[in-house]
Amino acid sequence: MDGDGLRLNMNGLDYLILALYFVTVLGVGFAARRAIRTSVDFFLSGRSLPAWVTGLAFVSANLGALEIIGMAANGAQYGVMTVHYYWIGAVPAMVFLGIVMMPFYYGSKVRSVPEYLRLRFNRPTHLLNALSFAVAQVLIAGVNLYALALVMQALLGWPLWTAIVVGAAIVLAYITIGGLSGAIYNEVLQFFVILAGLIPVTVIGLVKVGGWNGLMDAVGDTKLGEAGLHAWQDTGSTANPLGAHWIGIVFGLGFVLSFGYWTTNFAEVQRALSAKNMSAARRTPIIAAYPKLFIPLVTVIPGLVALVTVKGLGAESGDLQYNNAIPLLMRDLLPNGVLGVAVTGLLASFMAGMAANVSGFNTVFTYDIWQAYIRRDRSDEYYLRVGRWATVAAVVIGIGTAFIAAGFSNIMNYIQALFSVFNAPLFATFIIGMFWKRMSALAGFWSLLLGTLVSLSLYLLYKGGVVDFNSDLEESFWGAGLAFVTAVVVAAIVTPLTSPKRDEELRGLVYGMGGVDLKGDVLAGDAVWYRSPVLLGLIAVALAALFYIPVF
Amino acid sequence: MSNDGQPAQDPLIDEAQAEQRRSAAARLFDIRRVIGGLFVAYGIIVTLIGIFDSRAEIDKAEGVRINLWAGLAMLVFGLLMLLWQWLRPAEAPAPNERQPDA
Numbered sequence: 001m002d003g004d005g006l007r008l009n010m011n012g013l014d015y016l017i018l019a020l021y022f023v024t025v026l027g028v029g030f031a032a033r034r035a036i037r038t039s040v041d042f043f044l045s046g047r048s049l050p051a052w053v054t055g056l057a058f059v060s061a062n063l064g065a066l067e068i069i070g071m072a073a074n075g076a077q078y079g080v081m082t083v084h085y086y087w088i089g090a091v092p093a094m095v096f097l098g099i100v101m102m103p104f105y106y107g108s109k110v111r112s113v114p115e116y117l118r119l120r121f122n123r124p125t126h127l128l129n130a131l132s133f134a135v136a137q138v139l140i141a142g143v144n145l146y147a148l149a150l151v152m153q154a155l156l157g158w159p160l161w162t163a164i165v166v167g168a169a170i171v172l173a174y175i176t177i178g179g180l181s182g183a184i185y186n187e188v189l190q191f192f193v194i195l196a197g198l199i200p201v202t203v204i205g206l207v208k209v210g211g212w213n214g215l216m217d218a219v220g221d222t223k224l225g226e227a228g229l230h231a232w233q234d235t236g237s238t239a240n241p242l243g244a245h246w247i248g249i250v251f252g253l254g255f256v257l258s259f260g261y262w263t264t265n266f267a268e269v270q271r272a273l274s275a276k277n278m279s280a281a282r283r284t285p286i287i288a289a290y291p292k293l294f295i296p297l298v299t300v301i302p303g304l305v306a307l308v309t310v311k312g313l314g315a316e317s318g319d320l321q322y323n324n325a326i327p328l329l330m331r332d333l334l335p336n337g338v339l340g341v342a343v344t345g346l347l348a349s350f351m352a353g354m355a356a357n358v359s360g361f362n363t364v365f366t367y368d369i370w371q372a373y374i375r376r377d378r379s380d381e382y383y384l385r386v387g388r389w390a391t392v393a394a395v396v397i398g399i400g401t402a403f404i405a406a407g408f409s410n411i412m413n414y415i416q417a418l419f420s421v422f423n424a425p426l427f428a429t430f431i432i433g434m435f436w437k438r439m440s441a442l443a444g445f446w447s448l449l450l451g452t453l454v455s456l457s458l459y460l461l462y463k464g465g466v467v468d469f470n471s472d473l474e475e476s477f478w479g480a481g482l483a484f485v486t487a488v489v490v491a492a493i494v495t496p497l498t499s500p501k502r503d504e505e506l507r508g509l510v511y512g513m514g515g516v517d518l519k520g521d522v523l524a525g526d527a528v529w530y531r532s533p534v535l536l537g538l539i540a541v542a543l544a545a546l547f548y549i550p551v552f
Numbered sequence: 553m554s555n556d557g558q559p560a561q562d563p564l565i566d567e568a569q570a571e572q573r574r575s576a577a578a579r580l581f582d583i584r585r586v587i588g589g590l591f592v593a594y595g596i597i598v599t600l601i602g603i604f605d606s607r608a609e610i611d612k613a614e615g616v617r618i619n620l621w622a623g624l625a626m627l628v629f630g631l632l633m634l635l636w637q638w639l640r641p642a643e644a645p646a647p648n649e650r651q652p653d654a
Contacts, residue, residue: 338619341626
């Protein structure tokens with residue numbers, strides 16, 4: 001039977017470890033329930049959380065299905081170049097979000113990213129973004145759920161539909177009951193469980209191949225070869241494993257794609273909005289940048305170990321696909337005990353990803369669609385109820401899309417890639433709107449719409465075979481870049497033709513208009529130098545640059 | 553108070569801000585206790601498995617007593633979390649300061 005080859009030899013103690021985790025996750029949901037009285041409690045954790053909690057939740061929300069499994073697969077397929085997704089493709093954008101953009105998000109007290117667009121531009125811009133975000137989140141939740149079910153099927157032998165329903169039911173329970181606090185507290189817990197699962201695989205893998213030097217030597221003898229050991233050396237052309245020129249890496253991945261994802265994706269930004277004051281909100285993505293710097297150690301290294309030790313890894317289908325790099329190592333190297341922890345960590349990562357999608361969706365649906373356009377002026381209790389029902393709906397739709405994904409897994413991957421390209425025009429609209437006060441409301445709408453249409457068209461032309469690129473990755477670099485330029489040009493053309501917003505409407509939303517209080521609700525301890533967002537951010541960026549030196 | 557230093561006003565956001573006064577989130581429990589508790593439990597289970605590991609299990613992990621080491625590491629981590637909570641308990645919920653100064 002397909003999948004039997006990956007079956008792990010789990011025993012009762014391994015299942016005890018897994019069961020303890022499930023019980024704890026549900027317990028956190030119930031405990032968080034006591035703290036929910038208002039809709040702000042439910043959707044934004046009452047804006048009460050300390051920075052280390054929101055920071056770890058921020059990084060955990062991104063440690064979903066595609067992250068762990070996918071980045072290990074990339075490590076095996078592309079080698080050390082995979083670190084670009086972390087050190088240039090994430091850390092600078094996270095630091096930028098904390099230092100530059102968070103004062104506007106948190107300071108304006110908006111409850112979501114689309115809501116910022118409503119205040120800065122107008123309702124059509126808001127509705128466009130709220131709808132596309134909501135649709136994307138339930139689709140991606142379905143993809144996460146399907147990936148979770150596939151892993152449970154392959155590793156534990158659970159039938160696909162059981163795995164989908166069990167995974168969905170647990171996420172549903174802890175978010176419906178515990179709201180964002182339930183999601184965030186579980187994300188912090190998941191962060192540590194994921195690491196506890198990945199570190200033993202990495203350590204034993206390194207022992208097996210003779211340490212770091214042994215790994216470097218062995219990778220040189222694989223099909224990846226010497227090129228798999230360098231991040232920048234061969235990027236003067238596209239003749240490297242990733243097929244990307246350094247210009248594409250720096251501007252496509254490092255600027256447009258990564259800034260688009262990290263700074264405007266509400267599923268991420270929501271974690272920072274739940275922080276207890278301005279200083280904690282700004283530190284949230286910056287604290288998250290530090291674990292992000294080190295995560296390639298437990299994803300890329302296992303990927304390389306799998307490439308060296310698993311014969312025939314890299315098959316088109318079956319058990320030896322790159323995506324199975326980490327599960328294969330778990331099967332080969334982990335004895336019962338740590339095996340249970342590793343399986344728990346893997347499941348935790350899928351749940352963290354799905355929970356981030358669902359909690360982002362229910363907030364945007366309730367505040368930005370239901371309250372803004374369908375039922376205004378109801379009581380807060382009413383919106384709290386809507387939020388709970390939206391959570392149920394999101395999970396049920398997620399189950400539906402998971403079953404669709406089961407039939408068309410390629411299509412779902414495309415949808416995910418597509419929505420990542422949608423972020424580029426959104427980022428362009430944001431960044432111009434934040435720094436150019438003259439940009440008019442209509443310009444915001446047309447920048448967002450036309451930028452999105454350009455990236456969508458290029459994507460469809462590429463898929464239809466009309467336009468040719470070296471790889472999907474290259475297409476997404478170009479799509480994102482082109483969408484960004486389009487949004488900028490449209491803003492420059494439309495703005496002079498339309499009337500500006502009044503200055504007092506832009507207070508707290510636009511750079512240089514005042515209304516942003518960086519010391520808002522500051523606590524005595526927040527003034528110390530080691531809690532300065534700017535200093536912490538600069539150190540993170542410097543570390544990212546330093547980390548490149550040994551693998552240049 | 554004058555409106556200086558305040559961001560632009562919006563009715564939907566103002567309502568949410570007003571509701572926040574009723575917020576119960578300040579009474580949240582401390583996640584460090586949960587993390588500490590789970591890891592202490594994991595540490596004890598995995599360490600015990602590690603003590604009784606057979607030769608075959610140690611050989612599977614390339615000769616590393618991984619259950620023992622991972623178990624002890626998780627135990628220490630869990631205890632450190634509990635110690636952190638014990639030494640620096642969560643700050644008492646401050647009286648809600650975020651009310652508009654109207």
